[in-house]
Amino acid sequence: MTRAELFRESEYAPGSVGDIFRLIRSGAANSRSTLARQIGMAPSTISLRVDSLIRLGLISEAGDEQSRGGRRARSLELSSGAGFVGAMDVGAHHVQVGIADLGGRMLAIEDVPVAIEDGPALAADALWAALRSLIAANELDEAQLLGVAIGLPAPIEYPSGRVVLPSFMPSWHNADLPGLFAEFTSIPVLVENDANLIALAEQTMGGESSDQLLAIKLGTRIGCGIISDGRLHRGAGGAAGEISHTTVQGTSTISCVCGTPNCLESVASGGAIVARLAQLGYTAQTAADVVELGRGGDAQVVDILRSAGTSIGGVLASIVNFFNPRDVILGGAMSASAPLVAAIRAELFQRCLPLVGNDLDVRAARSPGDAGVRGAAQLILEEVLAPARIEQRVRELDDSPTDTAPDDTTTQPA
């Protein structure tokens, strides 16, 4: 199949049908009259465009909204059931697959066994099969699947989605998951760094979400996602937030592709701690095992966790002083380790500037167990519901020869 065209960050004209969709979707406008007021266009023009969105099935008009002057106006809202998206979070030792409606509500999330060490081609097969079976189990129609996003614990080139020199999965270097998925489907498929997805999930999960935020993924590796002025900051090529290859005090226990002696990842990541514990005769295999050992209170393990936390906190202090975020979010399996997190906080607050530290909130991810899939759902929703894509869908609908239904738009009394 051919790859879908992507509309990421594409332009749209104010007052266009895409813009009108965006305003309704965000809740900024909920009736034809508020749209006309906000956009400053003739109500008749607005109505034609709203009608197109209704015919597309993306917007529904229901209920009665009391408008100014006592006339009744009907309220417009996103039809969140007009399709759904697939979301996947691939970690070193766990994979989650989920589906979300167009309003961003997660309909299902499932842990699935996918062996990433088998390489990207087999993993793509397994991920696609897992998504299809989740869709079937939830009695959804696969034809309504509009797009898929996949998070990976690796640097991801933007916008291609190509994996570049992942530190612990060498067979994934240059992996092109959108290309592999094009064997199965022609819907848009996006690949994103896992820490970026945690950042997106935090920003969109409601509550007091911050426009200046760092999300630190503490898993087998260490990653960082950046929200700057409310937008995901990927940098020029997608490598923004690769904080873990800074030299720190301590000794590497694993090799790292970066070539920097004693980089943070090779000294203090979950993978490095597992290796250190193995040298000492412990049997921990995963980051989650390390957290469990620390919880047991073994003094040697707690010492190792504290020292890793001090290294991570030191690197974070530098980037926090540079970036001045409001929130630092800690996610990933290792963020459940109390001694590690306490040491990160202590070092970070000790070394950050007063102007930076006064307003800084360091906290756990709101939904640490599934932040990755939630962020993936947000990412792909922004793509499949992008104003420019909606414009295109409306054009296709208008050009469609089968679309010969009589004009049944009821005339609104003026």
Ligand SMILES: [Zn+2]
């Ligand atoms: Zn490194």
